[in-house]
Amino acid sequence: MLDILERQKQFFLSDQTKSYEFRKKQLLLLKDAIKSYEQDLIKALYDDLHKSAIEAFTTEIGFVYKSIKTAVKNLKKWMRVKKVKTPFFMIGSKSYMMYEPLGTVLIIGPYNYPFQLVIEPLIGAIAAGNTVVIKPSEYTAETEKVLVKMFDEYFSDSFIKVVTGDKDVTSQLLDLKFDHIFFTGSTEVGKIVYQKASENLIPVTLELGGKSPTIVLKDANLKLAARRIVFSKFLNAGQTCIAPDYIYVDKSVHDEFVEYLKEEIKNQYPDISTMGHIVNQRHYQRLKGLIKKEKIIFEYEKNENGYFLSPIIMGNVSWDDQVMQEEIFGPILPILEFTDIEKVIALLKTKEKPLALYLFTNNKLKMKEVFNRLSFGNGAINEALMQVANPNLPFGGVGQSGMARYHGVYSFRAFSHLKTFTKKSVFFDVKLAYPPYSKGKEKIIRKILK
Numbered sequence: 001m002l003d004i005l006e007r008q009k010q011f012f013l014s015d016q017t018k019s020y021e022f023r024k025k026q027l028l029l030l031k032d033a034i035k036s037y038e039q040d041l042i043k044a045l046y047d048d049l050h051k052s053a054i055e056a057f058t059t060e061i062g063f064v065y066k067s068i069k070t071a072v073k074n075l076k077k078w079m080r081v082k083k084v085k086t087p088f089f090m091i092g093s094k095s096y097m098m099y100e101p102l103g104t105v106l107i108i109g110p111y112n113y114p115f116q117l118v119i120e121p122l123i124g125a126i127a128a129g130n131t132v133v134i135k136p137s138e139y140t141a142e143t144e145k146v147l148v149k150m151f152d153e154y155f156s157d158s159f160i161k162v163v164t165g166d167k168d169v170t171s172q173l174l175d176l177k178f179d180h181i182f183f184t185g186s187t188e189v190g191k192i193v194y195q196k197a198s199e200n201l202i203p204v205t206l207e208l209g210g211k212s213p214t215i216v217l218k219d220a221n222l223k224l225a226a227r228r229i230v231f232s233k234f235l236n237a238g239q240t241c242i243a244p245d246y247i248y249v250d251k252s253v254h255d256e257f258v259e260y261l262k263e264e265i266k267n268q269y270p271d272i273s274t275m276g277h278i279v280n281q282r283h284y285q286r287l288k289g290l291i292k293k294e295k296i297i298f299e300y301e302k303n304e305n306g307y308f309l310s311p312i313i314m315g316n317v318s319w320d321d322q323v324m325q326e327e328i329f330g331p332i333l334p335i336l337e338f339t340d341i342e343k344v345i346a347l348l349k350t351k352e353k354p355l356a357l358y359l360f361t362n363n364k365l366k367m368k369e370v371f372n373r374l375s376f377g378n379g380a381i382n383e384a385l386m387q388v389a390n391p392n393l394p395f396g397g398v399g400q401s402g403m404a405r406y407h408g409v410y411s412f413r414a415f416s417h418l419k420t421f422t423k424k425s426v427f428f429d430v431k432l433a434y435p436p437y438s439k440g441k442e443k444i445i446r447k448i449l450k
Contacts, residue, residue: 001169004161007106008131011158012371015130017101022077024072026126026159031068033154034061034119037146041115042144042274046286048114049236050277050308057124058117059236063389069390070408071127077401078127087449092178092425099416101129103179103387108170108193110184112239112278112329114140121182122160124411133169133178134162139279171196178202180415186327187400205414208397209327210354211245214360214384215344215370216257217361218250225382226260226362230268232358232385234311237276238331242356244384245328246317248344251337257334258313262298265311272300278330287330290323297335341366345373353377354400358384377401386427 003404034041038061045056081098105125107116118134125132134151136144148162161168174181174196197204199236216225233244249257269275278284284307297315306408309331317334324334340346357376361367367381377397380387388395394405406414415417432441 001163001172002176004133004157005104005178006134006161006450007158008161011156011433012054012101012103012131013319017131017159020076023127023129024075025077025412026155027068027123028073029154030119030123030126031065031134033150034064034146036154037150038145040149041143044140044146045115047237047426048111048140049140050275050306052274055276060113062281063116064119064123065409067123067391067407070180071412074371074409075127075412078409084347086422087171089119090422091430092155092352093422094424095420095422096421097418099413100127100419102415102417104131104133105180105415106133106135106173106176106178106180108135108173108181108183108185109137111137111139112236112243115147115160115393117207120185121406121411121414124406125182125415127412128159128415130179130415131158132388133173134160135173136162136164138164138166145175149181165325175397180204182406182414183207189400205394205406206397206402207241207400207406208355209241209329210397210401211324212242212354212356212358212376213348214244214247215341215360216249216253217341217359217363217366218253220360220382221362222253223260226257226264227268227281228382228384229358229360230261233333234265234269234275234331235276235385237309239276239279239329240385241329242378242385242388243329243395244333244356244358245354246336248336248338250341251339254335254337257296257316261313261333265298265300269300272310275331277306278309283307283330284309287328287332290326290328290330290332292323295321298441341370346368348374350402352395353401355397355401356380356385356387375399 017447038103041061042053042056045051081096084095084097086093086095107118107121114137118136122132136147144164151160151162177200180203182196182205187208190206190208194204214229229244288310295314295316296312298313300310311331314334317336352374355373355377357379359370359381375398378387378395387393394410396402397404404414409443
């Protein structure tokens with residue numbers, strides 16, 4: 001793998017990746033490559049995760065088409081050298097800032113969106129002028145095969161290379177001196193990536209997860225809230241880092257709300273066979289271990305075939321239950337009741353900061369109070385999940401849920417170094433700043449810098 005890194009570093013040092021023309025051409029080539037392999041990708045995503053064709057297109061393929069379009073449209077503006085104000089005491093100078101590529105970067109992808117979550121950061125890396133090594137998840141082997149074939153056909157490995165293998169291969173990659181590491185995955189593995197990167201002072205972007213809360217107040221449109229929560233929770237069989245992990249619902253509307261949830265699950269999945277599957281046996285068994293049978297208040301359908309897990313709602317849940325001890329990352333939805341929103345806010349402030357938070361209410365004061373007092377990576381009011389679809393919003397976590405941002409221009413910035421410089425006139429020179437210093441000079445300097 002060292003030879004791959006060296007080839008990419010040599011190519012980067014040739015400065016070919018730095019021009020606007022090169023970057024735009026590669027982004028358009030990436031779009032052509034994806035279009036060429038679109039059907040292969042849809043089949044692979046079904047084989048790996050049982051994603052339907054429409055889910056595979058909207059959440060994985062179409063999502064990155066939109067991102068490529070955004071990058072191509074705005075690339076020249078993003079790359080532009082920007083002039084900034086210069087203070088009066090620097091008379092004769094002009095000040096500028098510009099983004100330059102970091103160099104050779106490593107993108108490590110997850111299994112839940114095995115295509116989108118390597119291509120989305122890749123778009124930013126290309127736009128910023130880097131060379132890239134991609135390490136997809138070995139858990140989604142069919143998607144990984146398509147990625148290898150696609151990039152081998154369309155791109156030189158001195159520019160973009162897909163490396164496959166298990167965690168040992170990932171560990172070997174993390175020992176190399178990349179210029180940036182972009183990781184999407186669990187907090188536990190994110191800590192390992194961060195530690196390894198620190199040994200070589202490599203900057204990182206960590207897109208992790210956590211237990212993302214959803215709060216439903218009694219004045220919310222309960223039917224609509226149920227519809228949007230069910231969609232966002234059970235998409236991709238719950239294997240979405242910003243899916244609602246659990247719900248806090250006002251006790252006075254709890255029973256009514258639960259009935260709406262049941263109704264919506266049946267409405268959105270009249271044919272349960274269209275729902276996605278858990279990625280593998282290990283994660284399937286982990287999820288089964290989170291379920292307390294006596295607390296199940298709804299289970300759509302029992303099915304022990306393959307890695308399918310039916311949507312499950314658990315009630316009478318407390319923070320002592322196993323399901324509340326870790327990120328669920330599956331189609332299990334615990335519900336907790338509350339009577340005092342102040343107590344909920346106070347409790348959530350003591351928990352690790354989540355990647356997302358969702359609030360359903362029509363009370364503007366409560367909206368402001370919850371969003372001002374609780375810290376989280378990204379969120380939504382009277383909506384769930386869809387904030388990620390806006391390329392103008394930066395996406396990322398805080399604390400245990402991640403660090404740094406991407407999407408749109410923030411992807412470009414994530415893979416860039418903001419370089420600054422000044423340019424001074426050679427036609428005159430103010431000698432005030434130069435020694436020797438007199439009392440008169442000191443008096444003037446003090447006056448200017450006050």
